[in-house]
Amino acid sequence: MAYECCWFNPERNPLDCPNIEEGEEYLYASPRKRFVEKCIDCDAFERDMCRLPNDDPFSSIIKILREEYRDQKSHLISLSSFLSSKSREIKFLHELSVVLQTSMELDEVLSVAMTAITSGKGFGMNRAFLLMTDREREYLVGHIGVGPKNYEEAWQIWDDVDRSNFSLKELSRDFFKSKISLEKAKFQDVLEKLTVSRKDENHIFNRALKERRPILVENAFTNPEVDPKIAEALGVGRFLIMPLISRNRSIGILLADNFVTNKQISPRDMESLQTFAFPVAFAIERASLYERLQVEVEKKTRMNQQLQEQQDLIVRMEKMAVVGKVTSSIAHSIRNPLVAIGGYARSLLKSDNLEKKKEYLEFILNEARHLDEVLGEVISYSDTVYPIMDWWDVNQLAIALVGDMKDELADMGVTAEFCFSPDMPQAWLDYKQISYCLKTIINHILQSQPTATRIELKTWVDGGRIILCVSDNGISISSEMKTALITPFMETEAMGSGVGLPLCRMILERHGSAFTIEDRSDGGTSYSIILENKRGE
């Protein structure tokens, strides 16, 4: 029996096989592979099969095996095609979700989403519209439409896209940078007509959101479920409604159609778009929240800036008020002696009485001394602004100060006694300022307590505090007087310039310490400087 198949014919060269195509050259070297992939479908092989004797049992078996093999092969090819299509889809969705995850701006997210739906490299729909739920959740509002408005524009766009050879990412970036505002404006009329109240539960858009599933609308112009205004606005009979839901929140809906090509929207298209809708809804929600957050942050930043400006203004005003108060106090302290000096100088010029002249000169000298003291206190006040802190022995400080004042004490007939606690720790203070405080207290006693004959300087540790107390054996002072003595710029009998003891309190407050004035049980008054036995901040 003569067979047509080349492998029965030694004169036929495998290179002459009409079924082997370019790229399949490997089949020439392997008769087995060549048989499975080519010969089994070859017409010559089929004809050879028919030549087999009918009574040959292998004839029917081979025919069955061949048919079964061909069915399986066809099924495999179909599966392979499906697999590769799904692989492409997964790759596309992966790329898409990466882009969506990195996009924080709402328009950027929308550019990616709308480009993916409408580009040939994506889902290849002709047009897409996005409706978003408004902030009050009362309406689905037409937000953006993408695609051609008519046939001419469609060919123009597709031609441009083909020539540009952009990837999906590049296309969406290009759309975001140069086209999104134009597209929003282009479909403004359609978008306005697509706006729907969320309260209309029977509306097909709200139904898609409620049922959380896509709806493919067919015959929109005659479909009773479709609002005729919507069909008219879209101008197309078939479109897909895709709900966008993120964490149970209705973000909006996507409408997609093939307005130009009128291509069918297959269940597989719907399935793919549904997979795509999840990351899109999430990305839109995140971008919207981010946008609102940015607005809030900007608002808060502005408010913070205003608050800061107000605070600065208040601080400036407070400083000015303090400056005014200090200036006023100093002016008062200076004017009185100046009036006396000027007045007596004029009297000197007029008077011929030598005794009177001498008396006037005494007055002038006294007032000049007074002015000197005021100036000293003003300088001390300015020194408090920059304290020089260090560890000092309070006992040594007190002994040194009393030594400096021995002449003043002697003039007033006052003796100083020390009652110091042994093993006193050092205190963190400004030596000059605390010395000034101590001197001011002793001066105050000398001037205001003419009956005092003795002052006692006592130190001790009380918990974490070091107490330096000066007491006199003069008469007690009233509580109003005690308050007046430590109130800034409140002039008292003893403190002509109204700065001394209040300044002590201010200095000590800056040290994180305190100043108290108390009656002694056995008569007289105690003035205590309470220093913290630790380094301040």
Added chain:
Amino acid sequence: MDRILIVDDEANIRLLYSQELADEGYRVDTAGTIAEALEHLSANSYSVVLLDIKLKNESGLDLLQKLVKERRDMAVILSTAFSCYKDDFSAWLADSYVVKSSDMQELKDEIKRLILRKKSR
């Protein structure tokens, strides 16, 4: 002879004013506190009271209110080193206001004006 009461807590100022005003032909009394001033006022009749506002722990404005209520026929001149007291409404009760100065001509003129005004009524 017109009689003037000087109320000021500064002894040197009291002495200066009293000498200057005595030289002008007035009879002058002085007080360092409100209590002293009230003693003089209860005992004597004055044409003018020259009143310092800041009197150590007291305010001359308290005395001013008393004077205005009880002795309307007496002129009161506020005298102080603080010009800011012009803003205190109670200072408006006084007949005149003079800021302390070593040149007392303004004060003397004001006293003269107020005495003349009183006499012309």
